[in-house]
Amino acid sequence: MIILDLEWNRGYDKKPLNEILQIGAVRVETLGGPIVDVFDACIRPTVHKKFDPGAKKLPSLGAFKASRTRFPAAAEAFRAWCAGDRAFGGWGGGDVEALNENCKYWGLPAFEAEAFFDLQRAFAHAVGADRQIALWRAVEYCGVPDVFDYHNAVNDAMYTAVLGAWLTQDDLDWRPEPAPSRGRRAALKLSQLAFPRQPRQKVGPCQTPEEVLDGRAGRTSSCPLCGQREGIARWHFAVPEEGMPQRFYAVFTCPEHGRFLCRMTLARRPDGLWMGRRTVLQAAPEPLREYAQALDGGVHVCRGKGRRRRRGPRRPAGSER
């Protein structure tokens, strides 16, 4: 596997190219294994007249400016060095694309990656982080001595290769779930106050699932801190492959203590009646993940018995979205 890192300059002009200033790479026979070969090419910048703020700070900028190597020669030397190896890895995902963008600009054939391993994404999974981790931070986390400058492509490729030893196949295979939208993130904001584990409240038995969700017992919940009863406006549920959804999620608000997540689990008894079990959940990752999934599924809007009924046939749970 080839661990690749690039330094580039976007410039300020209208030429839409991240001009590569350095190709750095190391070869490993297995991920986390010893580095068996090193490639380094400093490239003379010729496309953009000015350097963007990131490029200005590169520790090796002087070496790039002084280099006599232009991109085509560097790319061909790198291709020869790769010697047909088509498995690439890097810290972050875009290096092969950036390399090929430059190849295209110079009329060179593209590098064909058979596999690309984003070790930054895999590392986030390995350490249970919910965001991408900067290379220097990962190096610090793993206690790797950071004796070489960062933002030098060879050094960064080397650090990345060393961090490969912390990763498993599982980490490499992991793909993050898409980030929730702003509205979703707001919907997920729950009270951070600690409260004791809440009992499960029985709701029912009722003739239909809707009655469990809509009945006074079903569509209210108590604040786990002060016991104040609050209404539930709607239940969200992940749409199952077949049959009725079993788990419904809702958020209710105590004016004093904030927003709380609760879950109703529905079950049908042998006599055909429906029972619900409702409980207030801690804002822990697993229930939050299920709630987020339910927000992408269906919604049952609660209707109290005392309120004016809508005209038309009563809709079954889940028909409104």
Ligand SMILES: [Zn+2]
């Ligand atoms: Zn309260």
